[in-house]
Amino acid sequence: MTERKFNADSTPVLALGYRFQWEPAQDCHVLLYPEGMVKLNGPAAEILKRISEKKQTVGELIAELKAAFNGADLDDDVYQFLEEAHDNDWIRAE
Amino acid sequence: MTTTGSEQNKAPGSTGGQMGLNAHNNIRQPLWLLAELTYACPLQCPYCSNPMDFANIKSELTTEEWINVFKQARAMGATQLGLSGGEPLARPDIIELIQEARNLGFYTNLITSGVGLDASKAQAFKDAGLDHIQVSFQSSSEDLNNLIAGTDAFQHKIEMAKAVKAAGYPMVLCFVTHRQNIDQIDEILDLAISLDADYVELATTQYYGWAMHNRDQLLPMKEQLVRAEAIAHRYQEEQKGNMKIYYVVPDYYEERPKACMNGWGNVFLTVTPDGTALPCHAARELPGMELPNVRDLSIKEIWNDSNDFNRFRGYDWMPEPCRSCDEKEKDFGGCRCQAFMLTGDPAKTDPVCSKSPDHHLVLEAIERGREEAAKPAQEAKPLVFRNPKNSKEICGL
Numbered sequence: 001m002t003e004r005k006f007n008a009d010s011t012p013v014l015a016l017g018y019r020f021q022w023e024p025a026q027d028c029h030v031l032l033y034p035e036g037m038v039k040l041n042g043p044a045a046e047i048l049k050r051i052s053e054k055k056q057t058v059g060e061l062i063a064e065l066k067a068a069f070n071g072a073d074l075d076d077d078v079y080q081f082l083e084e085a086h087d088n089d090w091i092r093a094e
Numbered sequence: 095m096t097t098t099g100s101e102q103n104k105a106p107g108s109t110g111g112q113m114g115l116n117a118h119n120n121i122r123q124p125l126w127l128l129a130e131l132t133y134a135c136p137l138q139c140p141y142c143s144n145p146m147d148f149a150n151i152k153s154e155l156t157t158e159e160w161i162n163v164f165k166q167a168r169a170m171g172a173t174q175l176g177l178s179g180g181e182p183l184a185r186p187d188i189i190e191l192i193q194e195a196r197n198l199g200f201y202t203n204l205i206t207s208g209v210g211l212d213a214s215k216a217q218a219f220k221d222a223g224l225d226h227i228q229v230s231f232q233s234s235s236e237d238l239n240n241l242i243a244g245t246d247a248f249q250h251k252i253e254m255a256k257a258v259k260a261a262g263y264p265m266v267l268c269f270v271t272h273r274q275n276i277d278q279i280d281e282i283l284d285l286a287i288s289l290d291a292d293y294v295e296l297a298t299t300q301y302y303g304w305a306m307h308n309r310d311q312l313l314p315m316k317e318q319l320v321r322a323e324a325i326a327h328r329y330q331e332e333q334k335g336n337m338k339i340y341y342v343v344p345d346y347y348e349e350r351p352k353a354c355m356n357g358w359g360n361v362f363l364t365v366t367p368d369g370t371a372l373p374c375h376a377a378r379e380l381p382g383m384e385l386p387n388v389r390d391l392s393i394k395e396i397w398n399d400s401n402d403f404n405r406f407r408g409y410d411w412m413p414e415p416c417r418s419c420d421e422k423e424k425d426f427g428g429c430r431c432q433a434f435m436l437t438g439d440p441a442k443t444d445p446v447c448s449k450s451p452d453h454h455l456v457l458e459a460i461e462r463g464r465e466e467a468a469k470p471a472q473e474a475k476p477l478v479f480r481n482p483k484n485s486k487e488i489c490g491l
Contacts, residue, residue, distance in 0.1 A: 016264050016292075017226055021199060025123065025171030032201040034226045034266070037125070037173050 006082045008059035011094040012051050018090055020052040031090055038090070047081055051091060058082065122407075123171035124363035124397055127200075128375060129160065131177060131191070132367050134184040136209045138479035141270055141305040141312055144180065145378050149485035154367045157187040159389065161194045163365055166393040168198045172363070175200040180367065183210035189222050196223030203228065208254035216254070216261040227258050228295075230268040231282075255289050264292035271322070272299040272312035273467060279322045283329045283339065291337055296326060298344040302376035304480040306435055307488070311477050313463035319347060346456050350421065351428025351444035358406035358430060363397065371396045373403055376431040380440045406430050406441070413442060415449040 006012060014020065015033075023030040023037075029045035031038045040048060046068070050061055062078050085091045133148040145151075155163070164175065175195050182188055183206055195202050203226045204219065211229075219227070231251060259265040267289070269275075269282050279296065286294045301309050314322075326341035333339060345352050355362040355374045364372040369388040372378055378385065382405075386396045397403055405411065409422055416427040427433075428444020436445045436455045445452040466474055478484055 016262075019201060019225060023171075023173065023199075025169075030173070032173055032225070034201075034203060034228075035126075035174060037201075 004079075004083060005086045005093045006058050006079060008062075009057050011055055011057050012061070012082055012085075012091045013055065013094050014048070014052050015089055015092050020048050033090075043077070044081060044085075047078060048085075048090075055094075122360060124167055124393070125172055125361045126174045126176070126363065127164070127167040127172045128176040128178055128362065128364040129163070129191075130179055130364065130366045130375065131160070131182045131185045131188070132180040135179060135181040135207070135480075136184070137181070137207055138481045139270075139304070140308045140477040140479050141272055141299040142480040143300055143302040143305060143376060144480065145303050145376075146307060147485060147489040148180075148480075149482040150489065151366070151368045153369075155365075155369050155388070157190060159369065160187075160191055163369075163388050163393065164191075164195050164198055164200065166388075167363060168200060170394060170397065173199070173201055174203065176203045176205055178205040181207055181209060183215075189218055192219060192224045193222040196225070201225050205230070208251050211254045211257070213253075213257040213260065216257045216263075220261045220263070226266070227263050228266045228268055229255050229258060230270065252289060255291070259290065259292075265289065266293040266295070267291045268295040268297055270297050270299055271314070273314040273318065273463065274312070276314045276318050276322050280325050280329075283325070287333070287337065293338045293340070295340045296322075296342070297340075298342050300376075301346075301435070302431055303379070304478070308477050309459065310462050310466040310475060313346060313460060314344065315464055315467060316347065316460075319343065345429075345432075345446045346460060348446055349448045351425050351432070351446040353425045354429035354432075354444075357426040359397070359403040360407070360426075363393070371400075371402075373406075374431065377402070380431060380434050382440075411441060415447075415451075416443050419449065 014031075017033055019032045021030060021032065022028075023039075026039055029040045029049065031040065031048065046065060047061070050056070050064060056064070058078070062075055065074055065078065066072060082091065086093065130144075132154055133144060133151060135142075167175075177188070177191065177195075182204060185191065192202055192204070202224050204224055205228050208229045216227070229251070255265055255267060267286055271279065275282075282296070283294065298314075299305050299312050301313070305312060323341065323343065326339060330339045330341070359373045362374060364375045364377075365388055366372060366375075366378065370378065370385045371388055371393070372383075372385075377383060383402050384400065386400045386402060388396070391400070406427075409417070412422065412427050416422050425444075425447075428446055430440045432446065433442045433444050434440035436459075437452045442452060443450040445455045447453065478488070
């Protein structure tokens with residue numbers, strides 16, 4: 001990975017034209033974008049759901065996830081996912 | 095908690111199921127619904143892929159019938175909806191259709207020429223939940239010159255492209271390229287830059303319908319493509335991070351066919367203005383089609399059981415050289431409509447493939463285009479424009 005796009009104070013938002021939703025026919029959450037769809041696994045969905053629902057910093061997002069998942073140590077995983085999601089043009093940093 | 099999957103070569107956090115034009119769908123659901131809402135169109139583009147006999151097709155689905163189609167396709171797992179035509183803005187119920195589709199959970203794409211669009215409509219579409227607008231520019235060389243010169247005729251289009259962006263959409267411009275405008279690709283891209291476009295698709299003319307009829311006048315020459323490709327790549331480099339440029343080589347110049355529709359009856363479902371369900375928007379012209387209609391049958395029955403949708407599904411229908419080819423899962427034997435138009439038999443290997451015994455037909459078409467291009471203007475075959483009068487005359491309606 002080259003330079004990091006996210007720190008605790010940055011705010012991740014869905015990229016323009018991307019939509020997050022539950023997809024009954026796929027039995028999973030998905031990201032929809034022009035002419036495409038990505039099926040998401042559980043952890044990715046937990047992060048993107050929060051990003052799509054409200055604007056908050058990465059620090060706040062991680063705190064919320066920790067509260068929801070019994071204080072699990074997930075900082076590195078979240079940062080790694082955010083960087084990769086950014087590289088895929090799914091999200092951008094504000 | 096891990097956020098990346100265990101398999102390699104897939105997007106982080108995805109379950110491996112990317113639905114794009116390059117992915118294969120194992121379950122076979124109509125993921126993509128193309129709703130050709132109307133054949134009415136204020137334009138007369140000679141490269142239109144609508145069927146030649148469109149003037150004969152009169153009875154458009156009602157608002158309720160379209161909504162019923164949306165509901166059925168959505169229940170079967172469709173996520174992408176293309177609202178197309180003709181010109182979809184010619185439907186007076188376009189906003190209602192967008193709203194219903196969006197409420198059903200579709201990702202809604204409007205594919206428009208921009209004619210009939212204004213700033214307040216763009217905002218109304220946004221309010222109705224429209225996800226995406228693609229504005230196509232009709233760039234015949236004459237029009238394009240006007241456009242570049244900034245004459246009034248095209249001022250409206252430019253205004254519309256800006257209005258789309260002002261309404262909060264990415265600006266997605268589509269230019270259909272052919273022999274008569276491809277040499278102006280740098281002007282086209284400069285125009286896109288000046289408009290602050292986000293995406294530019296340099297779409298090559300697909301030779302179906304009206305475009306096939308006009309192919310000798312439209313097919314670009316090799317040297318034009320070499321030049322255009324070099325320019326497109328240069329702009330791609332220069333615009334990295336600003337504007338994404340998609341450039342596709344016309345398949346007549348490829349060695350392998352395109353994976354048309356990502357496989358017949360695999361992910362794409364087209365419903366035409368009169369309710370005919372097709373595995374691709376050009377398939378109406380194939381011989382032996384039964385043309386099931388959504389007025390008579392459910393989408394489920396049509397998708398799963400109709401002869402049309404099963405006709406070229408999978409690999410069993412394939413002739414040689416496809417049948418034993420190790421690339422058949424990549425291109426599905428190419429395009430059935432192209433095979434029919436060039437060879438007269440839709441079940442043959444797409445002649446674009448250099449392994450096809452009919453590949454010479456593609457080379458001959460290229461040669462004919464070159465001969466036409468060399469003729470003085472007064473001897474060249476005139477372009478036939480897509481309008482109801484020509485449709486009736488040519489099809490003897």
